[in-house]
Amino acid sequence: MRIACIGHGNVGGALAERLQRAGHDVVLAAHDGGSDSVRALVARNPGLGVATPAEAVRAADVALLATPYQANVDVLAGLAAELDGKILVDCTNPVGPGLTHGLGSRQSGTEAIQAQLPRTKVVKAFSIYGFENFRDSAYPGYGVKPVMLFCGNDASAKQVVAGLLADLGWEPLDVGGAEQALHLEHMTLLWVRMVRAGGHSPHMVWAVLRR
Numbered sequence: 001m002r003i004a005c006i007g008h009g010n011v012g013g014a015l016a017e018r019l020q021r022a023g024h025d026v027v028l029a030a031h032d033g034g035s036d037s038v039r040a041l042v043a044r045n046p047g048l049g050v051a052t053p054a055e056a057v058r059a060a061d062v063a064l065l066a067t068p069y070q071a072n073v074d075v076l077a078g079l080a081a082e083l084d085g086k087i088l089v090d091c092t093n094p095v096g097p098g099l100t101h102g103l104g105s106r107q108s109g110t111e112a113i114q115a116q117l118p119r120t121k122v123v124k125a126f127s128i129y130g131f132e133n134f135r136d137s138a139y140p141g142y143g144v145k146p147v148m149l150f151c152g153n154d155a156s157a158k159q160v161v162a163g164l165l166a167d168l169g170w171e172p173l174d175v176g177g178a179e180q181a182l183h184l185e186h187m188t189l190l191w192v193r194m195v196r197a198g199g200h201s202p203h204m205v206w207a208v209l210r211r
């Protein structure tokens with residue numbers, strides 16, 4: 001699958017590397033192709049492509065969005081034509097002062113993106129844990145895979161994203177439509193508060209037990 005990574009820092013860089021190693025054709029949608037972070041990623045993993053954001057997204061089947069939430073509106077406005085009809089995986093989280101919800105819990109960041117780009121198939125995924133778990137998602141010895149909850153309105157887009165999640169070792173769990181994204185964003189805040197403020201290890205994820 002051809003994947004464009006919009007934002008390639010802690011989250012986007014980790015996902016770009018791992019998806020490329022899993023056999024996907026990954027291109028960094030680089031607003032500054034000569035930046036140190038782009039050069040370092042490509043030096044570590046020469047299989048990664050680099051293109052302008054518009055070129056990368058235009059050629060992609062799936063775009064991953066991993067920019068600071070505050071940058072989303074401008075970044076996406078510049079790519080609206082290229083994202084028309086495409087799958088956009090929203091990895092971002094609106095975080096406000098004191099680790100609160102950045103949109104006051106009135107609307108999820110994902111729904112805001114979907115409203116901005118009504119013809120884009122937005123799926124929230126790769127969002128509920130810290131980047132440490134995107135670099136390495138292996139939790140061996142438990143007999144279950146770590147779970148990644150995801151949501152969105154388009155069933156076929158979610159199937160594609162479920163495949164990417166499985167490729168990186170997650171149990172994909174579809175929790176419903178975009179209206180569930182607010183709850184995922186609160187779940188992220190729970191994890192962030194526990195780990196970044198509460199002293200729990202970042203090497204901590206959720207798993208699903210069924211009977």
Ligand SMILES: NC(=O)c1ccc[n+]([C@@H]2O[C@H](COP(=O)([O-])OP(=O)(O)OC[C@H]3O[C@@H](n4cnc5c(N)ncnc54)[C@H](OP(=O)(O)O)[C@@H]3O)[C@@H](O)[C@H]2O)c1
Nearest residue numbers: 007008009010011066067068069071092093127129130131
């Ligand atoms: N950090 C985590 O553990 C974590 C976990 C889950 C979700 N998230 C969410 O994922 C998103 C990214 O977090 P991160 O930790 O990966 O951030 P990060 O390391 O700061 O990386 C941000 C990336 O976005 C790019 N960027 C920044 N402003 C931009 C703009 N105006 N236009 C285009 N690209 C821009 C940066 O490029 P330059 O470096 O060239 O500026 C960089 O590649 C955030 O929304 C965050 O809430 C983070």
